Amino acid sequence: MYRTIAQIDSATQILSLWFPQVFTRVRLPEASQEGRPVYALRMRAGGGAGRRGVLIVGGTHARELMNPDAIVELAIDLFLSHANGTGLTYGGRSWSADDIALIVEALDIWLVPCINPDGRHYVMTVDDMWRKNRRVNAGTTCVGADLNRNDDIVWGVAQGQTSCSPCSDVYCGPSAFSEPETRNVKYLLDTERMVSFVDVHSYSELVLYPWGHAPTQSTDPTKRFTGLTTGTCTASIPATYSEYMPPRDVQRFTTVAGRIVADIAAVRGRHYTPQTARALYATTGSQGDYAYSRHIANPALYKTYGFTFETGPFLSNSQESFHPTDPTLVKRDAKAGLVGLLQQSVCAIELIGINLFDGEAEVATLRTFRDELLATTPSGREWIALFERAQVALLTAVLRDPKLMQEAADVIRAAARAIADEGSTFKEADAARAARFIRVLKTKTKIRSLQADLGAVIAQVEKMAGRSMQEVIASLLRRKPAKPTKSVGARRRATNTSHGA
Amino acid sequence: MPSRQKPPLRGEGPPALRFEATLGSANYAKAIAATSELGLDRLPDVDRKVRVLLSSDDARKLLERGFEVHLLAPIPVGPLEKSLIMTDRQSQEWIESQLKGIPRKGSK
Numbered sequence: 001m002y003r004t005i006a007q008i009d010s011a012t013q014i015l016s017l018w019f020p021q022v023f024t025r026v027r028l029p030e031a032s033q034e035g036r037p038v039y040a041l042r043m044r045a046g047g048g049a050g051r052r053g054v055l056i057v058g059g060t061h062a063r064e065l066m067n068p069d070a071i072v073e074l075a076i077d078l079f080l081s082h083a084n085g086t087g088l089t090y091g092g093r094s095w096s097a098d099d100i101a102l103i104v105e106a107l108d109i110w111l112v113p114c115i116n117p118d119g120r121h122y123v124m125t126v127d128d129m130w131r132k133n134r135r136v137n138a139g140t141t142c143v144g145a146d147l148n149r150n151d152d153i154v155w156g157v158a159q160g161q162t163s164c165s166p167c168s169d170v171y172c173g174p175s176a177f178s179e180p181e182t183r184n185v186k187y188l189l190d191t192e193r194m195v196s197f198v199d200v201h202s203y204s205e206l207v208l209y210p211w212g213h214a215p216t217q218s219t220d221p222t223k224r225f226t227g228l229t230t231g232t233c234t235a236s237i238p239a240t241y242s243e244y245m246p247p248r249d250v251q252r253f254t255t256v257a258g259r260i261v262a263d264i265a266a267v268r269g270r271h272y273t274p275q276t277a278r279a280l281y282a283t284t285g286s287q288g289d290y291a292y293s294r295h296i297a298n299p300a301l302y303k304t305y306g307f308t309f310e311t312g313p314f315l316s317n318s319q320e321s322f323h324p325t326d327p328t329l330v331k332r333d334a335k336a337g338l339v340g341l342l343q344q345s346v347c348a349i350e351l352i353g354i355n356l357f358d359g360e361a362e363v364a365t366l367r368t369f370r371d372e373l374l375a376t377t378p379s380g381r382e383w384i385a386l387f388e389r390a391q392v393a394l395l396t397a398v399l400r401d402p403k404l405m406q407e408a409a410d411v412i413r414a415a416a417r418a419i420a421d422e423g424s425t426f427k428e429a430d431a432a433r434a435a436r437f438i439r440v441l442k443t444k445t446k447i448r449s450l451q452a453d454l455g456a457v458i459a460q461v462e463k464m465a466g467r468s469m470q471e472v473i474a475s476l477l478r479r480k481p482a483k484p485t486k487s488v489g490a491r492r493r494a495t496n497t498s499h500g501a
Numbered sequence: 502m503p504s505r506q507k508p509p510l511r512g513e514g515p516p517a518l519r520f521e522a523t524l525g526s527a528n529y530a531k532a533i534a535a536t537s538e539l540g541l542d543r544l545p546d547v548d549r550k551v552r553v554l555l556s557s558d559d560a561r562k563l564l565e566r567g568f569e570v571h572l573l574a575p576i577p578v579g580p581l582e583k584s585l586i587m588t589d590r591q592s593q594e595w596i597e598s599q600l601k602g603i604p605r606k607g608s609k
Contacts, residue, residue, distance in 0.1 A: 161543055
């Protein structure tokens with residue numbers, strides 16, 4: 001069963017009226033083409049300014065009916081879990097009450113269940129395969145623009161699945177952001193600090209990330225979309241062109257998408273594929289690409305990691321695939337993927353540093369170190385990946401324990417101080433404190449691979465104690481985290497269980 | 502605000518008669534290019550076939566260009582089946598049942 005746009009609006013209104021301490025409903029600045037209001041729902045528990053934001057939008061393509069409902073239900077699932085202090089379970093994937101509390105208390109979760117209310121209404125009253133919005137295209141009898149082709153990223157380059165013809169189902173509109181519905185999403189990106197964005201579509205069981213207009217490469221930073229001729233509906237992208245993405249961002253997109261896919265698979269075994277949008281087909285002006293492109297076009301803007309989900313498998317035909325008779329299981333998969341994205345949008349250092357000891361300067365130092373130094377070598381990126389793996393699993397344990405939290409804050413302070421002064425030495429006392437802290441963390445997890453990760457960090461910390469910070473940094477940039485060596489017993493077990501040809 | 506509208510005529514939106522179809526072509530890129538050129542609504546396909554929603558006129562144009570067009574099913578233009586849409590009452594009852602027992606603003 002699917003909700004009408006009025007029922008979706010009613011649900012967001014009820015949440016904001018009954019539980020204003022958690023939900024705030026915001027009417028976005030522009031009404032839709034046919035004059036319907038468009039609402040965003042902000043979800044957050046507790047106080048605090050300058051939180052990391054995550055923007056989840058759905059209903060971009062009108063006929064993909066499941067996702068606006070899934071987004072509304074996700075809000076309620078998260079709320080109930082938090083209010084009752086229970087965990088959240090979707091099939092075989094569970095999050096603890098602490099995991100959910102961390103998400104809801106650390107992030108500002110912005111939900112726009114349906115950015116295209118006219119389209120949804122049209123699907124329910126006239127044509128269940130309608131895709132676009134309901135713009136009236138002057139000089140033609142054809143209606144609508146594709147809201148996932150209308151953003152200001154290589155807009156007006158009609159290639160692959162993008163068209164400048166108003167009668168096409170992938171019509172990009174008369175100009176970038178010509179549509180009030182896309183301008184509403186841009187407004188949220190302009191006014192809030194969104195670290196992650198996802199536009200939830202159907203179908204195909206994919207988790208997509210940039211780029212969509214060209215293949216992605218990480219070797220030639222001069223190849224940027226900002227240098228392409230766009231906006232004319234006559235320009236094209238050279239066949240040999242590939243768009244640059246820094247290795248660090250490639251790593252972030254692939255690891256986050258990989259974890260989202262794993263979260264979805266754990267629900268009931270559906271295997272979503274993580275890939276670049278271009279691997280599906282060439283597109284320009286898409287919302288996911290735009291969200292990520294903003295900080296490149298204007299370095300003063302925040303970096304937002306932009307994703308597109310394609311929920312649900314192909315069923316007997318496209319109608320059934322876009323709006324299955326029973327969408328319950330597909331919605332559950334989608335919600336698991338969204339919780340996975342939310343969980344990975346929390347930053348441990350930022351949370352501990354800014355919220356616990358007012359350490360904006362320390363956090364900024366560590367962020368610069370990560371992005372401008374560590375991210376520049378393959379070994380450095382392995383260390384970043386290790387840290388991100390560990391923080392998802394261990395942050396709740398740290399936050400639950402005031403003593404551990406204090407120790408984490410001390411380690412962050414010491415690390416930032418040492419990194420800020422390359423001429424300094426990695427003091428024996430700081431190394432001992434960090435190693436002791438990580439040993440305690442190691443006892444908080446039963447995940448063997450994570451224990452091994454933490455073991456590698458302890459080994460590195462102890463090895464570097466007393467060395468100059470220059471040496472420490474050079475080592476991180478040159479040497480990957482050590483792989484755990486298997487014990488003789490483990491090697492023997494592995495040999496015994498290996499299969500012959 | 503419009504409530505229930507008449508199905509559109511050709512040119513105003515989707516054609517009155519349309520089909521879900523796949524294109525048979527040895528040259529995948531050529532088939533993709535043809536669908537882009539005709540502004541066809543391309544549908545996702547698990548087997549990476551070129552699957553589209555098209556009118557009989559679109560099918561004729563593709564045939565004239567030398568493509569095999571496999572019509573899979575007619576897709577009539579019509580609203581979503583009513584049984585798939587929640588009633589206002591169902592929607593309200595669902596949300597009430599979900600949030601039952603959680604103290605609301607103003608509740609004692």
